[in-house]
Amino acid sequence: MGGNSLTMKICTLMGALAGTLLFLGIWPLAQMFPPLPPSMPAAQVADFYRAHQTGILTGGILIAASSPLFFPFAAAIATFLKKIEGEHAPLTLAFLMICAAGFVTVFLAGLFFTVAAYRPDYPDTTIAIMSDIAFFLFVMPAVPAFVQNIVTGIVILGDRRAQPVLPRWLGYMNLWTGVLLLPGLAVGLFKVGPFAWNGVLAFWVPAVVFAIWFNLMIVAMLGAIRRDALTQA
Amino acid sequence: MNEEAIHPPRRAARGHVPGEEGVWVFIGGDLVAFAIFFMTYAVARRQEPALFDRAQALLDRGLGLLNTLLLLTSSLLVAQALAAVRRDDRRARPLLLGAMALGTGFVIVKACEYSAKIAQGFTLNSNDFSIFYYMFTGIHLVHVLIGLGVLAFAVSRFDNRGALRGGIGVIEGGGAFWHLVDLLWIILFALLYLV
Numbered sequence: 001m002g003g004n005s006l007t008m009k010i011c012t013l014m015g016a017l018a019g020t021l022l023f024l025g026i027w028p029l030a031q032m033f034p035p036l037p038p039s040m041p042a043a044q045v046a047d048f049y050r051a052h053q054t055g056i057l058t059g060g061i062l063i064a065a066s067s068p069l070f071f072p073f074a075a076a077i078a079t080f081l082k083k084i085e086g087e088h089a090p091l092t093l094a095f096l097m098i099c100a101a102g103f104v105t106v107f108l109a110g111l112f113f114t115v116a117a118y119r120p121d122y123p124d125t126t127i128a129i130m131s132d133i134a135f136f137l138f139v140m141p142a143v144p145a146f147v148q149n150i151v152t153g154i155v156i157l158g159d160r161r162a163q164p165v166l167p168r169w170l171g172y173m174n175l176w177t178g179v180l181l182l183p184g185l186a187v188g189l190f191k192v193g194p195f196a197w198n199g200v201l202a203f204w205v206p207a208v209v210f211a212i213w214f215n216l217m218i219v220a221m222l223g224a225i226r227r228d229a230l231t232q233a
Numbered sequence: 234m235n236e237e238a239i240h241p242p243r244r245a246a247r248g249h250v251p252g253e254e255g256v257w258v259f260i261g262g263d264l265v266a267f268a269i270f271f272m273t274y275a276v277a278r279r280q281e282p283a284l285f286d287r288a289q290a291l292l293d294r295g296l297g298l299l300n301t302l303l304l305l306t307s308s309l310l311v312a313q314a315l316a317a318v319r320r321d322d323r324r325a326r327p328l329l330l331g332a333m334a335l336g337t338g339f340v341i342v343k344a345c346e347y348s349a350k351i352a353q354g355f356t357l358n359s360n361d362f363s364i365f366y367y368m369f370t371g372i373h374l375v376h377v378l379i380g381l382g383v384l385a386f387a388v389s390r391f392d393n394r395g396a397l398r399g400g401i402g403v404i405e406g407g408g409a410f411w412h413l414v415d416l417l418w419i420i421l422f423a424l425l426y427l428v
Binding site for chain 2: 169172175180189193195
């Protein structure tokens with residue numbers, strides 16, 4: 001099954017490419033990392049978009065482009081989950097739907113950054129509203145990500161094989177990631193403090209944890225591909 | 234399946250890690266997360282010590298203490314259930330059910346406490362302290378609910394006569410998580426209600 005494992009490897013590495021594009025788009029180009037404070041007045045937000053127009057527009061392209069590249073990565077995860085679940089795989093299907101919903105928001109976030117920067121002569125509040133939507137699209141998906149991580153964790157831990165398809169610690173790591181993403185649920189309630197969308201607990205902890213999750217998933221999946229976990233019983 | 238898969242080699246009594254090692258990835262990670270939570274709280278408190286003291290005085294220490302006792306007792310029952318399983322005592326399952334009942338009691342007390350606070354006008358965005366109070370205890374409450382699910386799963390591993398089917402790892406791992414929930418509450422109680 002050499003060809004098949006090559007496809008799996010490429011799909012897995014697409015995740016790394018997508019993550020890199022997303023990070024380049026949001027950080028050096030759009031300069032939205034860390035996010036603009038939610039408490040920033042509309043006039044200042046609008047001025048930021050006017051002053052960084054080119055960076056935000058090119059960043060928006062990379063952010064939007066990264067979104068579809070996450071799907072082959074999710075498909076590779078789903079292939080492992082399907083292998084674990086067997087013929088009837090409700091949790092794998094759930095995982096796929098939740099992932100699709102969660103990563104579409106990345107495309108939409110890129111789109112709203114683009115719209116906000118596109119016409120600098122728009123009124124301040126119009127630009128600020130677009131900006132708000134873009135940031136909510138970035139942070140609120142912590143909610144589908146939470147469910148996605150719990151589902152992934154349950155499937156990996158439900159593996160009864162003597163040599164599990166994916167390592168069991170990865171299952172626990174998924175549960176842990178899910179719990180830490182939870183504060184993202186409440187960003188709509190706050191404009192300042194640790195639970196606002198630029199706060200320690202709603203932004204920095206989930207961002208770092210997501211990065212750790214992402215890299216460990218890739219490492220564990222490449223490891224499973226290397227030992228042909230998909231072709232074994 | 235080879236011989237080793239059917240009869241895994243007994244781990245040495247010395248240096249035995251309760252549950253499977255992966256549970257500790259989760260517990261360690263969770264402790265790191267809560268450590269960050271508590272540091273954030275400490276920093277915020279230093280900025281407005283007077284406001285935090287005033288808001289803290291509004292909390293019901295009696296209910297907080299009651300919840301501490303509920304969780305501590307519940308943890309004790311889980312520990313005794315584990316000991317019962319180890320000596321093949323059939324009382325393990327009722328002990329776990331007792332632990333679940335106490336955990337459910339914690340959830341009910343918390344719900345009463347929340348509604349009383351909200352009725353007094355002490356809500357999520359009342360001040361910087363109330364944000365920490367509701368968010369930290371809320372996230373901890375999610376842990377309690379997950380823990381109750383884990384204990385329910387552990388209870389389902391026993392057959393009708395009260396004997397454990399399968400390995401002891403489920404009870405050890407679930408127990409370790411339940412002790413974590415207990416430990417986090419004790420720190421939260423001290424931090425939010427007392428200090």
